[in-house]
Amino acid sequence: MKLVVGLGNPGKEYEKTRHNIGFMVIDKLSDKLKVYDFKEKFNGLLGEANYKGEKVLLLKPQTYMNLSGNSIIQVINFYKLNVEEDLIVVYDDMSLPLGKLRIREKGSAGGHNGIKSIISHMGDKFLRVKFGIGQSQDKDKIVDFVIGRFSKEEEEEVSKVLVHTSDIIMGMLDGVSLDRLMQICNKK
Structure with a gap:
């Protein structure tokens, strides 16, 4: 069983913002996996698919970004998942240029409150897919930047990379080696 989590904030006012890129990736994955029924469970929206004989859970925590771990740990504990082997977390990363992807198996939070x-709930060894959103030009307006929407020009790039990101995660579900997937990400 795999748990794929997209980080974001609940509510219409946060839809399609930089900080909700994780939710957007989950939406692309739900199309690929034909998951159209998300239920309110574990302080999140949880969808379930059967992919090549394995259960895949898609989660959008509804706890707001700073408390994402509260929702995820409930799912981990309920299904008795192995954090290092079964969890994939997708989230926005300001340290990467817009549209750049990075895969990491462990590490620090890098200033990201969701991470x-x-x-704080399960340690730093879990698979992450970081989606670059670029950096704010004004260091005093970082919050406005991350909860801001993409420009029309950026939306085109983001749309392409959302598809690419969902393809990368599908590769993970297919058992493609992380080394190979990292090489693919580094080319984009």
Whole structure:
């Protein structure tokens, strides 16, 4: 069983913002996996698919970013999942240029509050897919930047990379080696 989590904030006001890129990836994955029924469970929206004989759970925590770990740990504990082997977390990363992807198996939070919350609940060894959103030009307006929407020009790039990101995660579900997937990400 795999649990794929997209980080974001609940509510219409946060839809399609930089900080909700994880939710957007989950939406692309739900199309690929034909998951159209998300239920309110574990302080999140949880969808379930059967992919090549394995159960795949898709989760959008509804706890707000800073408490994402609260939702995820409930799912981990309920299904008795192995954090290092079964969890994939997708989230926005300001340290990467717009549209750049990085895969990591462990590490620090890098200032991301959602990742800080997850680490506080289950340690730093879990698979991450970081989606670059670029950096704010004004360091005093970082919050406005991350909860801001993409420009029309950026939306085109984001749309392409959302498909690419969902393809990368499907590769993970297919058992493609992380080394190979990292090579693919580094080319984009």
